[in-house]
Amino acid sequence: QVQLQESGPGLVKPSQTLSLTCTVSGGSITTSYSSWGWIRQPPGKGLEWMGHIHYEGSNYYSPSLKSRISISRDTSKNQFSLQLSSVTPEDTAVYYCAGGLTWGVFWGQGTQVTVSS
Numbered sequence: 001q002v003q004l005q006e007s008g009p010g011l012v013k014p015s016q017t018l019s020l021t022c023t024v025s026g027g028s029i030t031t032s033y034s035s036w037g038w039i040r041q042p043p044g045k046g047l048e049w050m051g052h053i054h055y056e057g058s059n060y061y062s063p064s065l066k067s068r069i070s071i072s073r074d075t076s077k078n079q080f081s082l083q084l085s086s087v088t089p090e091d092t093a094v095y096y097c098a099g100g101l102t103w104g105v106f107w108g109q110g111t112q113v114t115v116s117s
Contacts, residue, residue: 001026001106002024002025002026002027002099002101002104002106003024003025003026003106004022004023004024004025004097004098004099004106004107004108005022005023005025005108005109006020006021006022006095006096006097006108006109006110006111007020007021007022007023007111008020008021008111008113009113010111010112010113010114011113011114011115011116012087012091012113012114012115013115013116013117014087014088014089014115014116014117015086015087015088016087017083017084017085017086017087018082018083018084018085018087018091018113018115019081019082019083020038020081020082020095020097020111020113021079021080021081021082022036022038022079022080022081022082022097022108023077023078023079024036024078024079024080024099025078027099027101027106028078029053029055029073029075029078029079029080029099030055030075031055031101032055033055033101033102034054034055034099034100034101034102035052035053035054035055035099035100036052036053036073036080036097036098036099036100037049037050037051037052037053037071037097037098037099037100038050038051038052038071038082038095038096038097038098039095039096039097039098040093040094040095040096041093041094041096041110042090042092042093043092043093047096048062048093049062050062050065050069050082050084051065051069051071051082052071052100053071053072053073053080057073059071065084068084068085068086069082069083069084069085070082070083070085071083080097082095082097087115088115089115089116090115091113091115092113092114092115092116093112093113094110094111094112094113095110095111095112095113096108096109096110096111
């Protein structure tokens with residue numbers, strides 16, 4: 001069973017950079033044809049795909065976030081990370097990491113991030 005766990009600060013100040021890490025167990029982020037991404041859900045709104053990184057390292061980002069988002073990985077730790085710069089209170093959300101493999105899609109439990117001074 002593939003398991004994902006988000007970690008990072010729960011409170012970020014406006015204009016700063018939000019940084020989260022997803023640790024994967026039970027599977028490898030370099031598994032062929034797999035993708036690993038970030039999704040968020042602002043309060044009272046639906047899920048928003050933010051971006052993902054493929055098993056070979058290529059990235060795909062939401063056009064609305066492209067100027068502020070970066071997704072990277074550490075294959076030695078089997079982790080991938082999200083950085084979102086210049087945050088505002090509108091970036092307050094529950095942030096999820098997820099992995100898509102040929103045999104299934106797996107989600108982390110989500111982590112609340114609040115942007116506030």
